[in-house]
Amino acid sequence: MxxxxxxxxxxxSPQPDLNRNRxxxxxxxxxxxxxxxxxxxxxxxxxxxxxxxxxxxxxxxxxxxxxxxxxxxxxxxxxxxxxxxxxxxxxxxxxxxxxxxxxxxxxxxxxxxxxxxxxxxxxxxxxxxxxxxxxxxxxxxxxxxxxxxxxxxxxxxxxxxxxxxxxxxxxxxxxxxxxxxxxxxxxxxxxxxxxxxxxxxxxxxxxxxxxxxxxxxxxxxxxxxxxxxxxxxxxxxxxxxxGFLRMKAFGNLIPPTLIMRLTIGLVSMFGGFWTAFNLIFLNASRSTRLWVILPFTIGVYCLASYQYSLDPILALIGLSEYTPFNFSSVREPYVRKLLIERALVVLAVTIVVDAALCVLFVLVPGKRL
Known part of the structure; x- marks a missing residue:
């Protein structure tokens, strides 16, 4: 055991160093x-x-x-x-x-x-x-x-x-x-x-x-x-x-979960593009096409999590995955600081890419075939 x-x-019992800035x-x-x-x-x-x-x-x-x-x-x-x-x-x-x-x-x-x-x-x-x-x-x-x-x-x-x-x-x-x-x-x-x-x-x-x-x-x-x-x-x-530090100090997801996120992200992005092009060629209204924000948001979020090995929402609430779907609290002060900084970057990338895709496919003129 x-x-x-x-x-x-x-x-x-050794005492953890709570003032370690590294x-x-x-x-x-x-x-x-x-x-x-x-x-x-x-x-x-x-x-x-x-x-x-x-x-x-x-x-x-x-x-x-x-x-x-x-x-x-x-x-x-x-x-x-x-x-x-x-x-x-x-x-x-x-x-x-x-x-x-x-x-x-x-x-x-x-x-x-x-x-x-x-x-x-x-x-x-x-x-x-x-x-x-x-x-x-x-x-x-x-x-x-x-x-x-x-x-x-x-x-x-x-x-x-x-x-x-x-x-x-x-x-x-x-x-x-x-x-x-x-x-x-x-x-x-x-x-x-x-x-x-x-x-x-x-x-x-x-x-x-x-x-x-x-x-x-x-x-x-x-x-x-x-x-x-x-x-x-x-x-x-x-x-x-x-590799341990890269996974735990700069990310909060493990490889099996990352593969799952990559799969979900690719499927969601394919669904988003397929829906967006169909709505454009059916000359749907812009308010209807705005629904593509859902698959695009899911897809971009999952792909960004895969790319950075980090779920930003979990990082902001202080959780890290150690086995599939099992999480522990991030208690090391310096690591928590690193994860929050990287989480904000991942969220910013997600928002920018998601907004760009939605603007592109919502504002482009429709043409019924």
Missing amino acids: AEDHYATTGSP LPTLFEVLSRRTLPPVDLFSFYIYMRDQQRSVDYLDFWLDVAQHMSLCRHYVRELRRSVLVSTPEPDRGSKRSSAILEGLGDMSHPAAGPSMYATEKEKDQDAGLSAFLREERGPSHDSPQSSNDRGGGSRPSPNVSTPRHVTTDSNSPAHTVARQDIRASAEKILYTFLLPDAEREITLPGSITADVAAAIEEFGRDDPEVFDVAKDYVFQAMERDAFP
């Missing part, structure tokens, strides 16, 4: 810092229905959720250390020092790339270092992953557990270390390995490195996915995001 990606584990970036959209129609839900629908490549977005979101899971685990582990006496053999002195130096891990960045500050970058790098240190000797053997799992892969259809009990002394500790391992393996077996259920296309070297790190060296820290995640981010930013 797409909705599973919009809740992060133990991370503060179009949002892809990272702002993925970080849930934007409002409809350029929010994460709209981008997900666009990737699913228009780009047909939603698996790339799901991979990015799953890795971001894996990072959130790791942060939650570390925060709860720090809390348990503060309220109880840790076991003598719990980790090394080095891992304890890393844990103490991580800070509160409260920043809401969506993943291991594009941080707002160097502090956030250092914190997540330290988090990965701690998780690698905490693995312990049992994870260092290349055979350990197969020994633990009996050589079988987890089903990609099974969700990563969200609320499980652990041996932690902290009652709020809801994420166990095995959940992090299961999350990393789920991402690998769902998206990266050859013939995976939802395999995404990545350079072979990236896939091989990630698979080796998880299966042979037992890694499950977020940094193991950094290269793959950055590659997917850049691909979406280059190939999908510009």
